[in-house]
Amino acid sequence: MPKNIFDYIIEDRLPFFWCEGCGNGIILKSIAQAFADLELEPKNIVVVTGIGCWGKADDYLSTNSLHVTHGRALAAATGVKAVNPNLKVVALMGDGDGVTIGGNHFIHAARRNMDITAIISNNFNYGMTGGQYSGTTPEPSFTATSRYGSVEPPFDICALAKAAGAPYVARATVYHVNLLERYIKNAIQKKGFSVVDVINICPTYYGRFNKLKSPVEMMSWLRDNSTMKLEDGNIYNNRFAIGEFVNEDKLDFSTKYAQLQNNARKLSVQLEQDLSGK
Amino acid sequence: MKKQYEISVDEQRCKKCGICVAFCPKNVLEIGINTVPKVAFPEACIGCRWCYLRCPEIAIFVEKKEAV
Amino acid sequence: MTQEIKFLQGNEACLEGALKAGARFYAGYPITPSSEIAEMASQRLPAIGGVFIQMEDELGSMAALVGASMAGAKAFTATSGPGFSLMQENLGLAIMTEAPCVVINVQRSGPSTGLATKPAQADVMQARWGTHGDHAIITLCPTSVQECYDLMIYAFNFSERFRTPVIFLSDEIVGHMREKVVLRDDIPVVDRAFPQCEPNQYKPYKAGDDKVPPMAYFGSEFIFHASSSMHDETGYPNNTSQNADKVIRRLYEKIYDHRDEISITKEFETEDADVLFISFGAAARSAREAVKMLRSGSIKAGLLQINTIWPFPDEKVKRLALRAKVVLVPEMNLGQIINEVIKFSCGTPVFGINKVDSTIITPLEIVNKAKEVLQNA
Numbered sequence: 073m074p075k076n077i078f079d080y081i082i083e084d085r086l087p088f089f090w091c092e093g094c095g096n097g098i099i100l101k102s103i104a105q106a107f108a109d110l111e112l113e114p115k116n117i118v119v120v121t122g123i124g125c126w127g128k129a130d131d132y133l134s135t136n137s138l139h140v141t142h143g144r145a146l147a148a149a150t151g152v153k154a155v156n157p158n159l160k161v162v163a164l165m166g167d168g169d170g171v172t173i174g175g176n177h178f179i180h181a182a183r184r185n186m187d188i189t190a191i192i193s194n195n196f197n198y199g200m201t202g203g204q205y206s207g208t209t210p211e212p213s214f215t216a217t218s219r220y221g222s223v224e225p226p227f228d229i230c231a232l233a234k235a236a237g238a239p240y241v242a243r244a245t246v247y248h249v250n251l252l253e254r255y256i257k258n259a260i261q262k263k264g265f266s267v268v269d270v271i272n273i274c275p276t277y278y279g280r281f282n283k284l285k286s287p288v289e290m291m292s293w294l295r296d297n298s299t300m301k302l303e304d305g306n307i308y309n310n311r312f313a314i315g316e317f318v319n320e321d322k323l324d325f326s327t328k329y330a331q332l333q334n335n336a337r338k339l340s341v342q343l344e345q346d347l348s349g350k
Numbered sequence: 351m352k353k354q355y356e357i358s359v360d361e362q363r364c365k366k367c368g369i370c371v372a373f374c375p376k377n378v379l380e381i382g383i384n385t386v387p388k389v390a391f392p393e394a395c396i397g398c399r400w401c402y403l404r405c406p407e408i409a410i411f412v413e414k415k416e417a418v
Numbered sequence: 419m420t421q422e423i424k425f426l427q428g429n430e431a432c433l434e435g436a437l438k439a440g441a442r443f444y445a446g447y448p449i450t451p452s453s454e455i456a457e458m459a460s461q462r463l464p465a466i467g468g469v470f471i472q473m474e475d476e477l478g479s480m481a482a483l484v485g486a487s488m489a490g491a492k493a494f495t496a497t498s499g500p501g502f503s504l505m506q507e508n509l510g511l512a513i514m515t516e517a518p519c520v521v522i523n524v525q526r527s528g529p530s531t532g533l534a535t536k537p538a539q540a541d542v543m544q545a546r547w548g549t550h551g552d553h554a555i556i557t558l559c560p561t562s563v564q565e566c567y568d569l570m571i572y573a574f575n576f577s578e579r580f581r582t583p584v585i586f587l588s589d590e591i592v593g594h595m596r597e598k599v600v601l602r603d604d605i606p607v608v609d610r611a612f613p614q615c616e617p618n619q620y621k622p623y624k625a626g627d628d629k630v631p632p633m634a635y636f637g638s639e640f641i642f643h644a645s646s647s648m649h650d651e652t653g654y655p656n657n658t659s660q661n662a663d664k665v666i667r668r669l670y671e672k673i674y675d676h677r678d679e680i681s682i683t684k685e686f687e688t689e690d691a692d693v694l695f696i697s698f699g700a701a702a703r704s705a706r707e708a709v710k711m712l713r714s715g716s717i718k719a720g721l722l723q724i725n726t727i728w729p730f731p732d733e734k735v736k737r738l739a740l741r742a743k744v745v746l747v748p749e750m751n752l753g754q755i756i757n758e759v760i761k762f763s764c765g766t767p768v769f770g771i772n773k774v775d776s777t778i779i780t781p782l783e784i785v786n787k788a789k790e791v792l793q794n795a
Contacts, residue, residue, distance in 0.1 A: 077408070081408070086363050086407070086408065087362065087363040087365065087407050087409070088406070088407060090406065091365075092365035092366065092367045093365070093367035093368075093369065093406060094406055095406055096406070097405070097406035097407050097408060098403070098404060098405070098406050101408055114641055115637065115638070115639060115641050116637060118489075118636045118637075120485070123646075128655075131654060131655055133643075134641065135641065136636045136637075136641050136642060136643070137643045137644070137645075138484075138485065138488055138515070138636075138643075138644050138645075139643075139644070139645035139646055139647060140481055140484065140485075140508075140511055140646050141507055141508055141510075141511050141646050144477065144478065144481035144508060144511075147473065147474075147477070147478030147479075147481035147482050147485070148481040148482060148484055148511075149485060150445075150471065150473070150478070150482050150485065151443070151445060151471075151482030151483060151484065151485025151486035151487075151488075151489065152485035152486065152488060152489045152636060153485075154443070154445075154471055154482070154486065155442075155443055155469060155485075155486045155489035155490060155491040156489045156490070156635075156636065156637050158637065159489065159636055159637050176474050176475060176478070177474065177478050177481075180473070180474040180478070246404075246406075247404070249400075249403040249404055250403070275367075286367075286368065287367040287368060287369050287406075288367075288368045288369055288372040288373075291369055291372070291373065291404070292372075329464070329469065332464050333464045333465070333467060335464075336461075336464035336465040337464075337465050337466075337467075340465035
């Protein structure tokens with residue numbers, strides 16, 4: 073039965089609470105579109121979110137969802153997936169929630185290759201708490217806590233995910249929505265840890281503090297600074313390298329763990345026999 | 351018969367961010383000051399749905415009108 | 419069916435009890451003096467269709483427990499002081515999402531890294547108030563290897579019955595000593611109540627009179643939303659003051675309404691005790707020996723051994739303290755449960771027997787302190 077986005081988004085909860093021009097609604101619609109295209113059953117989906125603007129996305133979803141503490145979405149998602157590998161587990165985190173406070177769980181979920189899709193709304197700051205800088209804020213940037221311009225180099229989420237072993241890593245922006253939908257669908261279909269770093273616009277804080285006065289100006293900023301030339305992997309010589317950086321196949325944790333369980337069962341049965349045989 | 355498209359805007363959801371108007375390749379939409387986008391030239395619409403795709407509020411829709 | 423008898427380490431008995439209770443998910447991080455539990459879990463769980471994951475830290479371990487619990491598993495972990503401190507925020511997550519799970523804390527000498535291989539009992543108040551905000555918590559304390567097994571089944575039963583994390587507060591002594599254990603199967607195992615309504619009617623946090631909402635699991639016909647943020651019966655956010663008051667009180671009362679059912683204590687010769695010892699864990703072992711020594715010296719002593727520290731057995735303390743001339747509280751800390759005892763001692767003088775040099779309080783030390791107090795009384 074073909075599905076549409078409102079099989080996953082609760083229409084009567086709209087409008088979203090996000091600020092005017094914030095791209096989170098675009099990302100959420102793209103995710104719902106991917107779910108619809110893949111005809112996934114809401115009861116088999118678990119969306120795990122952390123804390124932040126993007127962490128409120130599951131308030132609008134009719135799938136299963138688990139809204140956990142700041143930075144811990146991937147750790148909680150690991151528990152969900154490990155218990156029931158048949159669930160489609162998607163973690164929605166911001167740049168702060170996902171790779172700043174949540175950085176440790178991000179690299180280990182990738183290393184462990186949990187079959188989880190991490191969709192990161194990367195708007196270069198902590199929007200919900202008032203526009204403070206995060207681990208991905210370009211240097212220098214003006215934010216609520218870097219009034220003289222930030223002096224800390226940011227992470228490149230895709231490089232980080234690739235180094236940690238994630239088998240699918242892609243980046244799109246909320247301007248390039250066709251790409252965004254395709255990468256989200258590919259990520260969800262990938263068996264293993266998949267990451268989509270979505271460059272997003274935050275007009276209320278990041279834009280206002282950095283001379284990008286309106287949502288339209290921010291969208292133009294994305295359009296004019298993105299490049300598909302993949303070798304230009306580094307995001308921040310003030311250009312956004314978009315595309316699929318990693319797309320390989322690698323046995324995921326749950327597949328290998330099921331094998332481990334079989335071995336363990338056989339070994340323990342044999343042990344039992346040896347013991348009783350004496 | 352040239353394909354016709356019907357563009358509808360949900361005025362409750364629209365937060366007047368102006369993105370749809372700014373990035374419509376055929377300038378079908380116009381925006382007043384602090385108002386919801388107006389469908390000024392519906393016949394110019396080519397059905398690319400960039401407005402729908404880039405709307406953060408799921409507040410604008412493009413339906414193909416049945417060819418008369 | 420004859421019940422198996424084994425000679426086990428306390429930590430081993432914890433693991434056996436957990437498996438008996440139906441635990442099938444462990445997420446944890448190695449830390450002395452609890453690592454034996456993790457090692458055995460990593461060996462035993464996969465052989466019975468369970469999952470063991472060593473997470474990157476205790477913080478993630480606790481979050482993984484909540485995820486696993488919401489996916490339908492009985493989940494547990496084991497740690498010690500430093501790890502227990504890291505688990506506090508997500509212990510609150512388990513409380514707020516009402517995710518059944520068991521957290522074993524094999525206490526060691528702190529603060530901070532402290533003496534990793536040495537015992538103490540100084541995490542009692544952390545067990546009660548470690549996570550922020552108003553909340554209730556259930557904390558069980560074993561005093562023997564047999565109790566590591568028995569109480570572990572109760573810990574899981576309480577966590578399932580009341581949809582709450584239960585803290586299993588052991589210590590390095592009980593955790594590492596070996597004793598005979600009967601792997602009994604006469605303690606009925608309790609599972610979380612499953613919703614009886616239609617899936618589309620399901621409200622994940624709608625509770626009946628016992629204030630404990632029936633619980634589905636991710637992947638069942640019952641789709642649900644669970645959240646660390648304040649929510650209403652639907653699980654979705656609700657920031658009204660009425661809802662906050664209602665939910666905070668329900669989370670508290672669902673445990674404190676059933677405190678009698680949860681309260682496990684043992685009394686040794688308390689009927690005519692002039693000198694009443696109140697203790698728990700390793701210290702209670704010495705107190706019990708001290709009772710015998712004092713009795714042989716014709717001093718009528720008795721012990722109230724507390725196995726359920728939280729909720730605190732205030733009624734029992736009141737009843738026994740009224741009859742005693744003096745109350746003594748041996749604990750391997752500078753005085754923690756003594757603060758609770760004083761609240762309910764009804765005027766009977768209360769003295770602490772406190773030892774923090776990372777060695778067990780000995781029966782003789784307890785006897786000498788008791789005699790000293792009696793002389794001055």
